[in-house]
Amino acid sequence: MSDTIILSLGGSIIIPGEVNTNFLKKFRTLILNYIKAGNRAVIVAGGGHVCRVYQNAANKILAPKKVSDLDLDWIGIKATKMNAELIRTIFSKEAYGQVIDNPTKKVSTSKKVIVGSGWLPNCSSDKDAVLLARTYRAKTVVNLTNIDYVYDKDPRKFRDANPLKQMSWKQMEKIVGSKWKPGANLPFDPVASKLAARLKLRVIIMNGTNLVNFKNFLAGKKFKGTIIG
Template sequence: VHNPTEKVNTDKPIIVASGWKPGCSTDKDAVLMAETYGAEEVINLSNIEYIYDKDPAKYDDVQKIESISWKEFREDIIPKEWEPGIHAPFDPPASKKAQELGLRVSILNSLNLEEVRKVLNEKEFEGSVIK
């Protein structure tokens, strides 16, 4: 995939992609691809296992969040504005667009292959869901 807004002819049920071009986040690219293909869910493989109520790199008393609404996520968890390199589980522009589209976004650690397998098979998994 060279452009997340252009459909590629495929019969595969899962599309795996990464960044598109400098200045665009991979989160936003994933949301644009979901829109292009009419997907209902984005699976975001990251270096975190869950969304937390605050930055676990800065605080010891964090609480994991297994499920959260887009409204709560955008108001309480992520910054209002996006800057390249910010640390957010799913960045502000991507979150805004995902909320507008009514997408479900699953966030889980990419290194835990058993949990990746579970989410791909629509089973309960260790991670967070924004919807």
């Protein structure tokens, strides 16, 4: 039975400093094998490191004035478009020919890979992934990020932070809050979380660099990650 999966691919994985070509080669192979089985992958690229570099530069240049959240968001959106164009290009003939930036409009295509970018301010590309799940009637969004699990508190600051293998959307809101901040480094966008909860979506958060683990998930096997919803 064919399936449509929505992937929110973190920009910090695409380009942690330099473009992560080794990861992208393996990711490409994995997705190509997935679509050969008749499935479809809708991939939304995040901004990640590139986004924050440009946002920090704008703040530094204009200091002591503060750059508006709206302008910072637009910088982030443009960063996702660059990353998305790279992802679309590496899938070549298997991908729809344009990066989509409006997740509420379904494109008419037989292509098995569709690549999207950020769309509008006041949220991250996580929300675009959730909107795409609604548009394409997908039940699951997989957030491929740089952490193995969501933790009950920041593991970089607290040694006693505990991984959460399963959680509710109410628990997620306690961790990420309810408001979006441009450039925020959170396990899942607060605005996206609210929408996903309303749509009763299942969201999986896992370390995207662990492609063996991701492959296990796609195959319906046991995997490491946090299940929300």
